Amino acid sequence: MAVELEGGQCRLRPFSCELGLLSRPDGSATFLQGDTSVLAGLYGPAEAKISKELPDRAALEVLLRPKVGLPGVLERSREQLLRQTCEAVVLGVLHPRTAISLVLQVLSDAGSLLSCCLNAACMALLDAGLPLAALFCGVTCALQPDGTILLDPTARQEQEARAILTFAISSSERKVLMSTTKGSCSVEEMQQCLAAAQRAATTIFQFYRDSVRRRYSKS
Amino acid sequence: MKATPLSNCERRFLLRAIQEKKVHPPFLAPFPKPFPIPFSAGCSRDPSRPRGPIACRAWRTNPLHMCVRVRVFPQRLDGRQCYDYRNIRVSFGADRGCCMVELGRTRVLAQVSCELVPPKPNRPTEGVLFFNLELSPMAAPGLEPGRQSELLVSLNRLLERCFRDSKCIDTESLCVVAGEKVWQIRLDMHLLNHDGNITDAASIAGIVALCHFHRPDVSVQGEEVTVYTPEERDPVPLSIHHMPISVSFAFFHQGTYLLVDPTEREERVMDGLLVIAMNKHHEICTIQSSGVVVLLQEQILRCTKITAVKVAEITELIHKALENDQKARKEGRKFGFAESISNQRITASKMESAAVDTNDVEEEAGEIIAKADPPSEVFATPVLHTPGTAQIGEGVESSWGDLEESEKEEAAEEEGESEAAAFECEKVETEDTSTLEETKTGEPIVLSDSEEEDVVILEPQELPRKTR
Numbered sequence: 107m108a109v110e111l112e113g114g115q116c117r118l119r120p121f122s123c124e125l126g127l128l129s130r131p132d133g134s135a136t137f138l139q140g141d142t143s144v145l146a147g148l149y150g151p152a153e154a155k156i157s158k159e160l161p162d163r164a165a166l167e168v169l170l171r172p173k174v175g176l177p178g179v180l181e182r183s184r185e186q187l188l189r190q191t192c193e194a195v196v197l198g199v200l201h202p203r204t205a206i207s208l209v210l211q212v213l214s215d216a217g218s219l220l221s222c223c224l225n226a227a228c229m230a231l232l233d234a235g236l237p238l239a240a241l242f243c244g245v246t247c248a249l250q251p252d253g254t255i256l257l258d259p260t261a262r263q264e265q266e267a268r269a270i271l272t273f274a275i276s277s278s279e280r281k282v283l284m285s286t287t288k289g290s291c292s293v294e295e296m297q298q299c300l301a302a303a304q305r306a307a308t309t310i311f312q313f314y315r316d317s318v319r320r321r322y323s324k325s
Numbered sequence: 326m327k328a329t330p331l332s333n334c335e336r337r338f339l340l341r342a343i344q345e346k347k348v349h350p351p352f353l354a355p356f357p358k359p360f361p362i363p364f365s366a367g368c369s370r371d372p373s374r375p376r377g378p379i380a381c382r383a384w385r386t387n388p389l390h391m392c393v394r395v396r397v398f399p400q401r402l403d404g405r406q407c408y409d410y411r412n413i414r415v416s417f418g419a420d421r422g423c424c425m426v427e428l429g430r431t432r433v434l435a436q437v438s439c440e441l442v443p444p445k446p447n448r449p450t451e452g453v454l455f456f457n458l459e460l461s462p463m464a465a466p467g468l469e470p471g472r473q474s475e476l477l478v479s480l481n482r483l484l485e486r487c488f489r490d491s492k493c494i495d496t497e498s499l500c501v502v503a504g505e506k507v508w509q510i511r512l513d514m515h516l517l518n519h520d521g522n523i524t525d526a527a528s529i530a531g532i533v534a535l536c537h538f539h540r541p542d543v544s545v546q547g548e549e550v551t552v553y554t555p556e557e558r559d560p561v562p563l564s565i566h567h568m569p570i571s572v573s574f575a576f577f578h579q580g581t582y583l584l585v586d587p588t589e590r591e592e593r594v595m596d597g598l599l600v601i602a603m604n605k606h607h608e609i610c611t612i613q614s615s616g617v618v619v620l621l622q623e624q625i626l627r628c629t630k631i632t633a634v635k636v637a638e639i640t641e642l643i644h645k646a647l648e649n650d651q652k653a654r655k656e657g658r659k660f661g662f663a664e665s666i667s668n669q670r671i672t673a674s675k676m677e678s679a680a681v682d683t684n685d686v687e688e689e690a691g692e693i694i695a696k697a698d699p700p701s702e703v704f705a706t707p708v709l710h711t712p713g714t715a716q717i718g719e720g721v722e723s724s725w726g727d728l729e730e731s732e733k734e735e736a737a738e739e740e741g742e743s744e745a746a747a748f749e750c751e752k753v754e755t756e757d758t759s760t761l762e763e764t765k766t767g768e769p770i771v772l773s774d775s776e777e778e779d780v781v782i783l784e785p786q787e788l789p790r791k792t793r
Contacts, residue, residue: 116683122666122675128518129430131467136662137335145517147463149326149464161519167469169462171437173423174513209463211515213425213662214418214432257681297690302683309679315672324671 116257118306121313122224125321131209133234137226139258141216143318144223146230150206158205160269169209170223184220189229191274191284197237206236217245217260220272220286232318235260241277243310245303246255249291255299257306271299275307328467331593339594342402343577343584402590403429408631410586413639415533415646419661421560422538426530429588430520433527435534436513439541441552442508445498452499453509456485458516458527465519465589480523483613487528487569488512489600491610494535495564501543501550508540520591524600528571533643536565537650543652569610570639571602572632576618583624585631599625601632605640 118141128134131147141199147258151164158165170181170187192208208230210223224244231238248259256263264270276283282300291299327642358759401407411429418424422437458481460468468474488494500509512534514527514653539560575587575595584591592598603609609629614620620729653660666673 116681120663120676120678120680122663122673124666124670124673126672128432128463129520131463133519134463136666138666140653141661141663143418147461147471147517149466152466153327170463172458173434173515174438174511205326209359209461211434211461211463212518214420214423216419235697255683255686257683291576291686293691294694295653297693300568301686301689301693302681305683305686306681309681311784313674315677321672 107297109211114310115254116215116302116306118258118309119260121310123313123317125229125317131230131234133138133230134235134243135226135229135233136294137222137229139218139222139225140260141214142218142222143213144226145211145213145319146220146226147209147211148230148234148236149209150167150234150236151201151204152206154203154205154217159203160198162202162277163208164196166193166196166198166206167208168192168209168227171209172210173212173214184223184244187220187274187284187286188223190244190283191224192231194283195238195240195242195276196231200237215261215297217262217264218258218272220244221246224272224274229317232314236307237276241297241311242283243277243307243314244272245306245310246272246304247294247299249289249299253295255302257302269305271296273300273303275304277307277311280304280307326462326466328465334592336594339402339590340577343582343591361537386785392509394659401584403588405586407434407583408585410635410638411588413529413642415529416662416665417537417646417650417660421535424530424534424537425517425662425665426526426533428522428526428529428586431526432517432520433523433530434515434517435527435530436509437534437538438513439512439538440509441501441506441550442509444503448496449504450500450507451496452507454489454494454496454509455509456488456514456531457481457512458484458514458523460516460519461479463518464516465521468519475714479615480527482570483524483600484527484531486516486611486613487571488531488535489588491569491602491604493532493565493567493604493610495566495567499562499727502545502548506550510535519589521587521592522573524571525573525586528569528602529643532568533571533646535563536568536647537644538563567604567606567608568640568643569602569604569635571600571611572635574601574628574631576616576620580618580620580624583628585635599628601629603629603636605637607633614657660683750780 118198122138122252122256126134127136128145128147131149132152133148134146136143136145154165158167158226166189168185169177170185170188171177172181172288178243188208188210194205198206208216210226213222221244224242226240244260246264247270248256248263249269249271250256250263251268256267258265259270267289269287269291273282273284274284275281285300286294330458403411405411412427415737416425416427416429418436420436423435425432425434445453458477458478460474460477462468462470494510501507512531514530514534516523517529522659539562541555542558542561544551544553564578573586573590576582576583576597576599577584579596584595587595587598595616597614597618597620599614599620600610600611602611614625650660653664663675666675668675707717709715
């Protein structure tokens with residue numbers, strides 16, 4: 107099925123991020139994609155409760171808190187996705203029997219929330235200085251009813267889309283760490299969205315690099 | 326995460342620091358006119374003042390009218406004076422009713438939302454208010470999710486009294502149809518970083534969010550209620566009578582020393598806490614004293630005077646912040662949290678909207694699909710035997726056989742027995758046999774001869790014969 111793209115160009119919204127803005131957590135970062143913003147705070151590696159500790163590696167726990175109301179099933183499922191992504195990159199075997207807690211707070215939701223959470227989580231891991239095998243970033247694609255791919259969709263674009271695909275892409279060889287889809291799309295469309303997401307990931311990793319370089323430019 | 330308890334030497338250090346007054350180097354200052362006997366705060370401790378009656382008189386009649394003064398102030402760890410507040414910074418989000426307040430390093434996020442609900446039965450013409458403060462697990466290492474600690478309960482109660490009982494919001498204006506539909510205004514506050522004085526930060530965040538919030542416009546025609554979207558009609562702000570703001574006072578050394586706006590370290594060593602919530606018209610909205618300190622009447626009155634001054638300053642700051650945000654929205658400039666991130670800071674970085682080249686994704690995707698293994702054979706649609714039992718793929722070797730055997734080896738208790746029986750039942754189904762005698766697994770496996778253990782076998786129920 108032919109996929110039309112807007113003149114061969116998709117646009118990501120303006121990004122911003124701030125590192126180390128909270129004084130209590132070991133690592134903290136806020137990541138903004140357009141009007142969507144997420145604040146991530148990380149504690150670890152720290153002493154774990156006996157019931158939760160693992161004998162050979164660190165126990166990673168992710169908590170996602172919505173802005174209004176109590177966390178529900180959607181937050182729990184997103185927590186699991188984030189946890190699995192983080193566990194794939196964090197070198198937990200270097201810190202056995204410890205606990206790493208990552209807490210994410212949604213500051214505002216204007217589309218692409220899960221990928222914003224993934225990006226904030228990665229920046230918090232960087233800020234805390236945890237050993238990582240690779241970086242990861244989150245990219246959301248929206249498939250419109252006519253087949254156009256939109257990257258980093260806004261809330262309105264997400265509502266009108268036929269399918270929304272979120273990928274977590276690793277920095278080593280742009281491999282896929284996690285993918286979750288809402289809606290229906292064909293195999294070809296999924297591969298096309300994935301290819302587009304991998305292209306976008308290059309831009310995002312460059313942004314990570316610039317932020318961290320700026321952060322440590324005066325030390 | 327575990328909270329680190331305060332060590333004794335740190336506690337002693339903090340208490341000692343509050344007790345000791347730092348003496349600034351002496352400096353010359355002119356006497357205030359008219360010429361009174363100088364009894365300023367520092368003079369009695371001034372080591373350079375000549376002692377003795379004649380020397381004193383001579384010193385007092387000094388033609389230069391100069392007095393050697395020294396300044397004394399207690400030593401707070403961050404260099405503040407005892408009545409100083411930390412820097413307060415208010416920033417707004419893109420949504421209406423969303424704001425973040427930073428009191429020094431304490432950070433609170435507040436969000437107001439609204440919903441149409443039936444009113445409370447004993448108050449049919451009033452709207453419903455709901456306040457909730459949450460201590461996010463990222464705020465401090467000791468905060469566990471879902472544990473209702475004393476601190477959380479007391480903070481919530483105090484904030485409820487501050488906002489609800491002070492009647493700062495006009496609830497009558499929230500009524501849409503009396504007895505049927507009213508607005509429920511919900512204020513959610515999240516503590517993001519705990520560096521002391523959560524009460525003040527939360528009260529500022531709450532009142533700013535309430536002032537910032539606009540609810541959808543509503544029109545009632547007979548029985549019909551129409552809620553307009555923001556595009557149809559501009560949302561309407563809430564009707565707020567006054568702005569209660571709380572000020573916290575921490576007492577140390579049995580009430581001898583008083584500090585305004587304690588940090589987290591100071592809170593840990595304080596004896597008692599006095600919280601006064603007041604509005605700019607000098608009306609006390611809430612006053613609460615806690616801890617093991619006994620306060621004198623004149624101390625409390627002094628605190629109320631300090632509160633009045635602080636509340637005036639903070640109200641001024643809030644009004645300015647609200648005005649700036651209002652102007653930015655009206656003039657079409659950018660607003661939201663993105664704007665509050667200053668580009669001057671080295672820890673913050675921004676990237677403008679970037680284009681991503683997606684020119685040949687089609688070809689790339691096509692290549693990947695061509696190279697990939699063909700998808701595994703798709704099974705036919707499931708065969709439905711009876712409601713609740715279906716089968717996919719006939720004649721497929723059951724792999725549950727292995728599981729069943731290992732279950733049998735381990736099992737000695739009831740659960741194991743009935744599980745193994747259940748597995749065997751499943752196996753019976755897939756193998757398409759109808760013999761149910763195999764469901765009885767026979768003798769229980771006895772692991773221990775102890776007479777204390779009582780092994781009770783629950784016989785699995787006879788399953789109804791399934792018709793094929």
